[in-house]
Amino acid sequence: MIGSSELIINEDGSIFHLHLKPEQVADTVLLVGDPGRVDLIASHFSSTEFKIANREFVSTTGTYRNTRITVISTGIGTDNIDIVLNELDALVNINLHTKEISEKKRSLRIIRIGTSGALQKDLPVNSYVISRKAIGFDGLLNFYADRALISDLDFERNFIAHTEWNPHLAKPYVVDSSDYLYQLMKDDSFHAGVTISAPGFYGPQGRVIRLETADPHLNEKIECFYYNDFQITNYEMECSAIYGLSALLGHEALTVCLIIANRTTKQASENYHPHMKKLVQLVLDKLTT
Numbered sequence: 001m002i003g004s005s006e007l008i009i010n011e012d013g014s015i016f017h018l019h020l021k022p023e024q025v026a027d028t029v030l031l032v033g034d035p036g037r038v039d040l041i042a043s044h045f046s047s048t049e050f051k052i053a054n055r056e057f058v059s060t061t062g063t064y065r066n067t068r069i070t071v072i073s074t075g076i077g078t079d080n081i082d083i084v085l086n087e088l089d090a091l092v093n094i095n096l097h098t099k100e101i102s103e104k105k106r107s108l109r110i111i112r113i114g115t116s117g118a119l120q121k122d123l124p125v126n127s128y129v130i131s132r133k134a135i136g137f138d139g140l141l142n143f144y145a146d147r148a149l150i151s152d153l154d155f156e157r158n159f160i161a162h163t164e165w166n167p168h169l170a171k172p173y174v175v176d177s178s179d180y181l182y183q184l185m186k187d188d189s190f191h192a193g194v195t196i197s198a199p200g201f202y203g204p205q206g207r208v209i210r211l212e213t214a215d216p217h218l219n220e221k222i223e224c225f226y227y228n229d230f231q232i233t234n235y236e237m238e239c240s241a242i243y244g245l246s247a248l249l250g251h252e253a254l255t256v257c258l259i260i261a262n263r264t265t266k267q268a269s270e271n272y273h274p275h276m277k278k279l280v281q282l283v284l285d286k287l288t289t
C-alpha cells in the first residue's frame with residue numbers, strides 16, 4: 001500500500017499538484033510548457049469538459065474530431081515533469097481511494113508541443129523538430145531504479161567521451177521516443193533529430209550573458225557529435241524526463257518543437273506564435289487521422 005505522504009490526494013479527491021481526478025484524463029495527453037498554450041490548443045476543440053489551474057499546471061480535456069484529448073501545461077523544467085508524469089500515471093494506474101496499483105495498466109499517448117533552440121545551421125527559426133532521442137543533462141532519471149534498462153547506454157558512453165563530460169555535472173542519460181508516435185507524426189514538415197533537455201535556459205544551454213560557462217566549448221562539441229546517423233539538433237528543457245519516465249511507466253511519448261532561436265546562426269524568431277498555431281494544428285490532425 002502506498003502511504004498518504006507518498007501520494008497526496010486533495011480533499012476533493014483530486015491529485016496533489018495537477019488537481020485532476022482519474023475520470024478527467026483522456027488517453028491522449030498533450031503537454032506544453034507555457035500555460036498560455038493550453039487555450040490555444042483548446043480553441044480547436046469542438047467541446048471542453050473543464051479547465052483547472054493550480055500553480056503552473058493548467059489542464060483541460062476536450063474533443064477534437066471525436067477524439068478525447070487532455071492538455072496540461074507543465075511549466076518549465078524536468079523537475080516539473082517529475083510531478084506531471086508521476087501524477088498522470090497515478091491518475092490512470094492507481095486507485096486513489098485504496099492506493100492500490102491496478103493490475104491492468106493504461107498506457108497514455110503523451111505528446112509534448114514545445115519551443116526550442118536549434119544547434120545546427122540547417123535548422124532555421126520557425127522550423128519544426130521531432131525528437132527521436134532525448135539527452136538529459138538534468139540528471140532526473142538517475143534517481144530512478146532500472147533507468148539503465150530503458151536508456152541508450154552506448155550513445156551515452158560515446159557522448160560522454162566526445163564531450164569530455166565534466167564530472168561535476170549530472171551524468172547525461174539518453175532515451176528514445178515512442179516509435180509508434182514517431183511513425184504517426186513524421187512527415188516532411190518535421191526534421192527528426194536528437195534533443196538535449198537542459199536544467200536551465202542560460203548557462204546550461206551555453207548562453208553567456210554576464211557569467212562565463214564552465215566549458216565554453218561544450219556547444220561546439222555537441223554540434224559536431226555524431227552517433228551512427230544521429231546528430232544533436234536542439235535544446236529545450238523537458239523532453240528527456242518525459243521520455244525517461246514514460247518508458248519506465250509504460251506510456252508512449254513524443255516531443256515536437258518549434259525552433260524559436262538558432263544558437264549557431266544567432267537568429268531568433270521575430271514572432272513565433274503563428275508558427276506555433278500551425279504546429280498545434282498539424283499535431284492535432286496527425287493524432288486524429
Ligand SMILES: O=P(O)(O)O[C@H]1O[C@H](CO)[C@@H](O)[C@H]1O
Nearest residue numbers: 032033034076114115236237
Ligand atoms: O515553450 P516550452 O514548452 O515551455 O519549452 C521551452 O521553453 C521554455 C524556456 O523558454 C522551456 O520550458 C523550454 O523547454
Ligand SMILES: O=c1cc[nH]c(=O)[nH]1
Nearest residue numbers: 115116117235236237
Ligand atoms: O533556446 C531555447 C529556446 C527555447 N527553449 C529553450 O529551452 N531554449
